[in-house]
Amino acid sequence: MFKIQLVNAFTQEVLREKVFPDLKRISEIISTFEESQKIDEDFYLFDEGMNVYKARYISYQVIRDEEYKVYRLFFKAKFFKKLHLKQKS
Numbered sequence: 001m002f003k004i005q006l007v008n009a010f011t012q013e014v015l016r017e018k019v020f021p022d023l024k025r026i027s028e029i030i031s032t033f034e035e036s037q038k039i040d041e042d043f044y045l046f047d048e049g050m051n052v053y054k055a056r057y058i059s060y061q062v063i064r065d066e067e068y069k070v071y072r073l074f075f076k077a078k079f080f081k082k083l084h085l086k087q088k089s
Contacts, residue, residue: 002026003068006045008077009058015047026071033057033073053077
């Protein structure tokens with residue numbers, strides 16, 4: 001099993017993480033972010049608390065924990081806004 005983490009490079013906070021059974025999707029995600037560096041493109045990332053960050057991809061590193069091979073993707077991330085979802089009545 002493999003895990004991807006989107007990390008705020010300034011604070012080292014993990015904004016999102018997801019587990020995948022194989023490397024295919026993780027490789028696609030990394031390729032997309034690395035292509036963004038060539039065209040100088042920002043992204044909007046969401047954390048679990050529905051905070052939105054304007055972010056620029058920097059790099060990634062691979063580490064291993066007890067269960068997973070972890071792909072940590074680092075971003076220069078700046079808080080943008082908090083999303084407030086309306087509940088259905």
